[in-house]
Structures are given as structure tokens and as C-alpha cells.
Amino acid sequence: MAINWYPGHMAKTRRKIKENLKLVDAVIEIRDARIVTSSANPDIDDICMNKPRIILLNKADLSEEKITKEWIKYLTKNNIKVIETNSVTGKGLRNIKPALLELLKEKHDRLKAKGLKRITVRAMVVGIPNVGKSSFINKMANNKIAKTGDKPGVTKNNQWIKTKIGIELLDTPGVLWPKFEDENVGLNLAFTGAIKDEIMxxxxxxxxxxxxxxxxxxxxxxxxxxxxxxxxxxxxxxxxxxxxxxxxxxxxxxxxxxxxxxxxxxxxxxxxxxxxxxxx
CATH class of the missing domain: 1.10.1580.10 (Conserved Hypothetical Protein Ylqf; Chain: A; domain 2)
Incomplete structure (x- = not known):
């Protein structure tokens, strides 16, 4: 059962993510905790290069806790922090700011040494469709700013959002990649609703x-x-x-x-x- 779904706006989104990377201090990548590798857009590693990154394993309440913990240990690196979250209940979200500040400590120390006292942290939110980006942003902003839905492709335009914890987020539409090399990846995405049921x-x-x-x-x-x-x-x-x-x-x-x-x-x-x- 071969599955591929790559609407035209996704190619445009990929270009905009690359262009806007210079505007942010870090990247928050949201994945589905049930399909940690399948929901990882391989383009993100290429686009984000060495930018500090937080990977949120969202919808962790729907995954096996033991396996999610194993993924956290496996994915954590020097410039990457991994946090399990539930954007609906807010579980794990309070850990994001400390993780960001730790990732950006050296940069902030340099800015403070130059006399800068007020530092705004800006992060870009990326991920494939239907992993809960809009729910995450709404929870962080304590407001219904981003449109949410149970269908992929709801968010179409980049938008800046101020959060209740003093971090500015740049929202981006969900973006897949042109071809799934592994059939199981396409199936996992379809099982979890990242690909529209209408084309299946x-x-x-x-x-x-x-x-x-x-x-x-x-x-x-x-x-x-x-x-x-x-x-x-x-x-x-x-x-x-x-x-x-x-x-x-x-x-x-x-x-x-x-x-x-x-x-x-x-x-x-x-x-x-x-x-x-x-x-x-």
C-alpha cells in the first residue's frame, strides 16, 4: 500500500522555514510519540543544521511510556533536548523554557557580557501535520490563537505568537516530505491521521x-x-x-x-x- 501526499503548499513551507531560521534562537520540533521516527521529517535535520533544538514527543499519553523514555534517552544530544508532552493537558510544557535557556546559555552569557539585560527568546515551531502544533501553541499562549483540528493541514501561514512564559514562537504549517522511502513510515503516518483520510x-x-x-x-x-x-x-x-x-x-x-x-x-x-x- 504505497502512500505519498505532498501538497504544493508544503514545498513553499519548506522554503519559508529555511528563510526564517535566521530570525529565531532555537527550533521546537514536535513529533508524535507513537511514531517517533515516522513523524520525523528528514528535511528538518538538513534545514535546521546546528540550530539548538527541542524535540517534543507529543501525544505521549497515547504511547507506551517505557518506549517513549527509551526514545528520549536515544535522541538527546549536546544541542538537542527531548521532552515528552501532552499539549492538550499541558503535561511537560513547563520543562520547555528551562531547556531552551540551557541550550542558549552560552549565547545569552555573551549578550549579557555586552550589557544586554532584556533578552527575548524566539523559537520556530516545526513538525509534520496533525502532531499537535496548534494545540501546543494555544496552550503556551493560554489563548485560542492557532486554529486546531483533527485533520492535517489546518495551519497554512507563518505567524508569531507571544507566550505566557516570555518566549515568542513562530508557528509554521505542518510539512511532510516528497517521498516515503519506507512503506511502513507512510502507513504509520496514515494510521495516526497525519495524512488525510480522504486520499486513502x-x-x-x-x-x-x-x-x-x-x-x-x-x-x-x-x-x-x-x-x-x-x-x-x-x-x-x-x-x-x-x-x-x-x-x-x-x-x-x-x-x-x-x-x-x-x-x-x-x-x-x-x-x-x-x-x-x-x-x-
Whole structure:
């Protein structure tokens, strides 16, 4: 199931991110904690170069805590801090300012030595669609400034936002990259809603998700949908899930579309428990 989705505005966003990098002190990159590598735009490393960076593993409440901790340890480097967050509840957000100040300490010490007393920290917020950038900015600003939605591509224009902790944020639209070399990356992005459902075969996508879950988290499927057991065949499992949920058409046939939509919605809402699709 080959997946690629790269609207024209994303190429423009990539150029603007590169142009605006000189306006900020640091970059805040937001990833989905469930798909830490799949939600990492490979262009970001190239664009941001040696700019100090904070990586937020957002939606951490939907991932496996143990695996998220392993990712934090793995990704942390000299000029990169990693924080697990939940932009809806605000979990972890208070750690951002101290992390930024630590990353920028040498620069600020130099500015203070020159007599500058008032220093404004400016950071650019980047990430792929639907990782929670707008929710993050709204929480940081304590206001409904950025548009939010459960569909990718809501934010289209760059905008500066003043936050309640004295940091100015430059918001940018979510940006993917032109080609997914690994099919699993495209699938993970689609599972979590980073790619619009409208361009997908939703039934095939749900079937692929069942294949992954029956391999990695079989007990979650059994417990959530009250199944007696799992079949080796994902389609049979999908049909059993549909029957358990009453997704049946006249004549007793399974309503595959209804089953698929239900399964994806429940997975994305965390109703199957904490799940990490990318592991070290």
C-alpha cells in the first residue's frame, strides 16, 4: 500500500522555514510519540543544521511510556533536548523554557557580557501535520490563537505568537516530505491521521492497522473488541470486530467501511491503550 501526499503548499513551507531560521534562537520540533521516527521529517535535520533544538514527543499519553523514555534517552544530544508532552493537558510544557535557556546559555552569557539585560527568546515551531502544533501553541499562549483540528493541514501561514512564559514562537504549517522511502513510515503516518483520510482507501488502511496490532499488540484487540481469539488472517479479525460492534448491513454482511472508520477513530483516540508503532 504505497502512500505519498505532498501538497504544493508544503514545498513553499519548506522554503519559508529555511528563510526564517535566521530570525529565531532555537527550533521546537514536535513529533508524535507513537511514531517517533515516522513523524520525523528528514528535511528538518538538513534545514535546521546546528540550530539548538527541542524535540517534543507529543501525544505521549497515547504511547507506551517505557518506549517513549527509551526514545528520549536515544535522541538527546549536546544541542538537542527531548521532552515528552501532552499539549492538550499541558503535561511537560513547563520543562520547555528551562531547556531552551540551557541550550542558549552560552549565547545569552555573551549578550549579557555586552550589557544586554532584556533578552527575548524566539523559537520556530516545526513538525509534520496533525502532531499537535496548534494545540501546543494555544496552550503556551493560554489563548485560542492557532486554529486546531483533527485533520492535517489546518495551519497554512507563518505567524508569531507571544507566550505566557516570555518566549515568542513562530508557528509554521505542518510539512511532510516528497517521498516515503519506507512503506511502513507512510502507513504509520496514515494510521495516526497525519495524512488525510480522504486520499486513502480507508478499509485497506484499517486492515493494515489490524495486521500491525495483531502482531504487536494482540491482547489490545482481543480486550477492546471482546474477541475470543485472533485469527492469522487480518480480514477475518476485521469481520469479527465488525460483528462484535454491530457493523452489519442488511443480509448479514459486514459493513467494512463503518468498521474501518470505527477502528481508526478508536486507535487515534487511544482507546486501545498506549501504543508505540516505532521502537528502537
Amino acid at each position: 482507501d480507508i478499509e485497506e488502511l484499517a486492515l493494515k492497522l489490524i495486521e500491525v496490532l495483531q502482531r504487536e499488540y494482540p491482547e489490545r484487540l482481543i480486550n477492546r473488541y471482546k474477541l475470543d481469539s485472533l485469527d492469522e488472517n487480518a480480514l477475518n479479525n476485521m469481520e469479527n470486530i465488525g460483528r462484535k460492534r454491530g457493523a452489519i448491513l442488511s443480509g448479514g454482511n459486514i459493513d467494512y467501511n463503518r468498521t474501518a472508520v470505527m477502528l481508526l477513530d478508536e486507535f487515534r483516540a487511544g482507546k486501545l491503550g498506549g501504543i508505540s508503532l516505532d521502537k528502537l
